[in-house]
Amino acid sequence: MSEPRFLPPKGKTEIHLATTEGGHSCVIYAIDPTDKKKGTIIPDRFRKLAIAENCGIVGIDDGEDESNTSPSKNDLIVAAITKIMERQIPEELEGDGRPKVAVVKKEAGFNVTKAQFEAAWPLYVEGLGAEDEGED
Structure with a gap:
């Protein structure tokens, strides 16, 4: 990654x-x-x-004009998830290999709910497909 x-x-x-x-x-x-x-x-x-x-x-906002709104919290959450996944510290990960929500919250620098994490996770996974063909 x-x-x-x-x-x-x-x-x-x-x-x-x-x-x-x-x-x-x-x-x-x-x-x-x-x-x-x-x-x-x-x-x-x-x-x-x-x-x-x-x-x-890149992978979240590639310049296509989807909307004229500012980047959402999802952008920051995905960036936090990316950083945590790169570290691969076992204590920061759940049994399924995904980051713990509390760790994402700390990395992002603001409160991240489970629902926000669940909404951002697919965006993170899609970004992997765009940059690293074949890796999830």
């Missing part, structure tokens, strides 16, 4: 993000110049800021 790749807001080819904590910054490109793939992998500290700036996530 790979980390989520973020896309700049619709209509832009790149966006610059910066934090006030330590003066960190990054750029999200529509096509990453380092590996020529769609979207950019960004450090964890910028993920919430990217969502707040209307950035999309």
Whole structure:
């Protein structure tokens, strides 16, 4: 599995993000110049800021104009699920291999209900199919 790749807001080819904590910054490109793939992998500290700036996530929002709304909590939940699944720490996973809701809540940084998790899980799985053909 790979980390989520973020896309700049619709209509832009790149966006610059910066934090006030330590003066960190990054750029999200529509096509990453380092590996020529769609979207950019960004450090964890910028993920919430990217969502707040209307950035999309490859596999969730590939630029198709489905609606004019801002990214939903599902985007953040899917990003949290992705991060947890990449770590594969047994204590963070249920018996079925899916992340525990409490761990998703902590990773996302806001309250995640079981229903929200259940709604986001298929989006996470669909993203795997788009990026890693054949792996679930």
